[in-house]
Amino acid sequence: MIVKNKKKNNYFQAFMLSCFRVFASSRLIFNSQLFRISHCQLSIVNCQLYLCFLLCFTSITAQPLRPPLDIPLLLSGNFGELRSNHYHSGLDFKTQGVEGKAVIAVQDGYICRVVVGPWGYGNALYLSHGDSIMTLYGHLQRFTNNVAAFVKSKQYENERFEVDVRLTPDDFPVKTGDIIGYSGNSGSSGGPHLHFEIRDMLTDEVIDPLPYYTDRIKDTRTPKLKALMVYPIENEGVVNGSQQKRRMLPVASQDGRQIVTDKIEAWGKIAFSVNIDDYMDGTTNVYGVKELTMFVDNQKVFHRVLDRFNLSDTRYMNACIDFEEWKEKRSFFTKTFVEPGNHLPFITSKNRGYIIIDEPRTYQVTFQLTDAYGNTNLITAEVTGKEQPVTHTNTNGATLFYLNGENQFGAKGIRLFIPRGCLYNSLYFQHRIIVDSTYFSDIHILHNKPIALHRPAQLSLRILEDTLIEKRQYGIVTIVNKRNSWIGGTYRDGWIDANINEFGVYAVVADKKPPVITPLEQSQWMTRGIISFRLTDNLSGVAAYRGEIDGNYALFEMDGKKSLIIYKLDKERLTRGKHTLSLTATDACGNRKVFETTFVY
Ligand SMILES: [Zn+2]
DSSP states (O other), X not given: OOOOOOSSOHXXXXXXXXXXXXHHHHHHHHHSTTOOOOHHHHHHHHHHHHHHHHHHHHHHXXXXXXXXXXXXXXXXXXXXXXXXTEEOOSEEEEOTTOSOOEEEOSSSEEEEEEEEOSSTTSEEEEEEETTTEEEEEEEXXXXXXXXXXXXXXXXXXXXXXXXXXXXXTTTSEEOTTOEEEEEBOOSSOSSSEEEEEEEETTTTEEEOOGGGTTTTSOOOOOOEEEEEEEXXXXXXXXXXXXXXXXXXXXXXXXXXXXXXXXXXXXEEEEEEEEEEEBOOTTOOOOBOOSEEEEEETTEEEEEEEOSEEEGGGGGGHHHHBOHHHHHHHOOOOEESSOOTTOOOTTEEESGGGOEEEOSSSEEEEEEEEEOTTOOEEEEEEEEEEOOOOOOOOOOTTOEEEOSSSOEEEEETTEEEEEOTTOOSSOEXXXXXXXXXXXXXXXXXXXXXXXXXXXXXXXXEEEOSSOOOSOGGGEEEEEEETTEEEEEEOXXXXXXXXXXXXXXXXXXXXXXXXOOEEEEESGGGHHHHTEEEEEEEOSSSOEEEEEEEETTEEEOOEEEGGGTEEEEEOOTTTOOSSEEEEXXXXXXXXXXEEEEEEEEEO
């Protein structure tokens, strides 16, 4: 059993639950006619039994968790790290820059799920270890031979590259230390590494695996503050005579500590966010900061620790960051305040982390950054209470969207429906139009800054001149830095309906071009034993592809990030001689391309 004593211990809870199950069944036996003992005696027996289970449990759980790799452990990513729209849910172990390192079962169990796909974790294995604990190994290069053969049979059975199958304990049992696969770079991976996760199936939470490996991974380096942001809260606060947020950089004090010396003269309601990174020994990587605390005049006002979270909560990460900074400058500023629509359970705060400056004095604000090893950095900033007028935002022409409830907006050429639970805060929504003849609709700018939505909202845009015969070629795009990024949608009476996940810039386009199929090094196919193609699309993306040899399905494996598909010459399925190869690719608008050729095997 995997156990490390933490404040809240779900392995312990899980085991306790199974203890109770045994305990309950033992009660049944003892309560039966076999043992005619008094209730009091029975309680003592039960109690002893229970203690016995506990002891037995404790001795099992004392085992450390075996590492999933047999090379020196270094991380390229840690648990809870901020990623686009989510918190990183595991550890990324470095694999010395190469693929093919043996990946090892960290505990007895069985392979309960195998996933193969062009994105996400690529080739991934899920191991079940008893009642509720599961471990996940992602971005694998390949599986062991027996699992690989099973996966391939599934792929041919379903005539599909993507696989997601659940397995029983009898299919592929594993023992601690068994090789279960080989590390790789498959799926949405940015370089060779192993993504490793621990999940508690009882609570649906992912758990930080680092505490199991702190004796093998060295970290003496403290987290650092890279920048501080001060926010005057709209209509309620003011900072340095302005309603604008202010970015400030820390400097080193005489004793080498970080401090913020910029002038912060404020009045009313203000808040902060911090751009922070952690570091570890022996690597140049940067990591997320596990624990963040803010004190005002030595009183704890905000505290967040990331040692476990529910996967269904991961999108709240957008509520915890300055989303505008992320969208426009690609930097993560973690708020030390909690907006009313943010329901993450691992944050505690006083007055939601907002600070009321209402006295003409100095307020001491301290940020405490702590990593999993207890390396701690304390950074101080001073706020001077100075009475100054709070100017109110001009809300003329804006539409008030309420945090609690459904919101609707309509204007020329646009309809927007925001279901309950989308917003993290109420806001005065602003809408603007830009006329641009390169699009099939006007360009619609939703709000005066990027806003993340917790759930999708429904956006409908009207087509100005509905000239296309193939209506499915229309789609909505979001325009970021003058580049179109496909959202899609469905055609309905001259309108396109689509789901959007954030406020931004949207317009209607049409994708009339089929994907492009490019054979790669065709003359080398037979000598290399691999037939490979690049599959690209101008706009809506390759939605489906199918390879056939002599009219029968042929397995082409896809690497999404490289737009690459490959067929490995398969001596079990391919006879010697001349063959016809046909490859069909279809984009999200139904535009289709067929490529045909012959080869001699
Ligand atoms: Zn990862």
